[in-house]
Amino acid sequence: MITWINDNPMVVMISLAVLAGVFLVLALVLLVSWLLARRGRRNERFDRVGAERDRIDLELALAEQTGRLRIIRELHEVAVHDLAVIINQADGAQYAAAEDPSAAVRAASVISEAAKHTLADLRRVMTVVSDGESAPDALPDIPSRAELFGLMRESGLGVEFTETGTPFELRPGAELAIYRILQESLRNALEHGGKGTQATVGYTWTDVGFQIRVDDDGARNALRQAGQDPNLVARGSAYDLDADLSALTTVASGATMTEMRERTELFGGVFVASLEPGVGFSVSATFPTLRYHNGIHGVNLSS
Incomplete structure (x- = not known):
């Protein structure tokens, strides 16, 4: 071979x-x-x-x-x-x-x-x-705020309420819009934060305006549910400027957010929803001229 x-x-x-x-x-x-x-x-x-x-x-x-x-x-x-x-x-x-x-x-x-x-x-x-x-x-019958708070507490959401200023009478449409914003904000807090989440509801009245604000501690509650101390975790993982900027510039989206934003804008208001790094979620709806504003071409009903 x-x-x-x-x-x-x-x-x-x-x-x-x-x-x-x-x-x-x-x-x-x-x-x-x-x-x-x-x-x-x-x-x-x-x-x-x-x-x-x-x-x-x-x-x-x-x-x-x-x-x-x-x-x-x-x-x-x-x-x-x-x-x-x-x-x-x-x-x-x-x-x-x-x-x-x-x-x-x-x-x-x-x-x-x-x-x-x-x-x-x-x-x-x-x-x-x-x-x-x-x-x-x-x-439509609008349940009372106290009834809503009671239902949410029974579901596992802690609710604290504060009110400042002198309330004025609301038109049914405006009253219903505010109730829906409050209702959806609390539902979101419970859904995303889970049982044990604490929500703080604030009503602020001016002579002609109104603001509703709902803050929750869903992120902190998730740590509590996992057996961790939120305060220790916060001290051990400082949030940088990028995280704060992201929270400020990120626009919350979704069907619920869209509906709350549209309800707010129909009465001349401004809707803001944002994530608070390491804490939870914040929702606010501000109506500068709710007492008179009818939401149409700047016409106000005081005249």
Whole structure:
């Protein structure tokens, strides 16, 4: 065998070259096959991720639209109630005018005031969405703040309440908007912070304005639930400027946040939701002219 190889070196070289070429081709085929399979798996993974992202986007869009329709329904119910007041006053004025002319004047004043509020609520509906939803004719019952606090405490959320300033009477639409903001803020605190989370609710009244603020300690509660001391953890892991800037600049999103923001803006307010690093979540809705503001083109109902 060795003798033959020595006698035929050219044949051996050609054979080795052919074998090397065959192995190279096989290697290339295997490499291409592996790359194609990898690309296929990657594309499949991207497709799954894309489909999941689309599903989440659709769910969020549906939730936001559901929230908008809920706002429309509630404003519609308030407007229907006000229209009933207008009709009753108008009917009464017809019969009272003959015996007491001043009664007609008083009725006209009530009708004018109710009509302003009704027009404002109906226009708010148009600012939320162009299409509507059929709604019942009854004005929604707004549970008391104390009832809401009681329900949340029974669910495991600690609630502390403070109020400063002198409260003024709220229109039903504004009262309902504030209640929903409070309700959703407390629900979010319980949902994301878990049982044992402490929430602080603050109402601040000015002569014509109002602010609601809800702060929770969901992040600290998570540490407590894990058997850690939040104070020790905070001292051992200082939060840098980047964390603070991120908390200040990150805009909280989601269907619930969108609904609360829209409720606030409908009454000329400013909604802010932010993560407090190492502590929890903070929500505030500030209404500078809530006492008079009707949310339409800057017109205020004090005139």
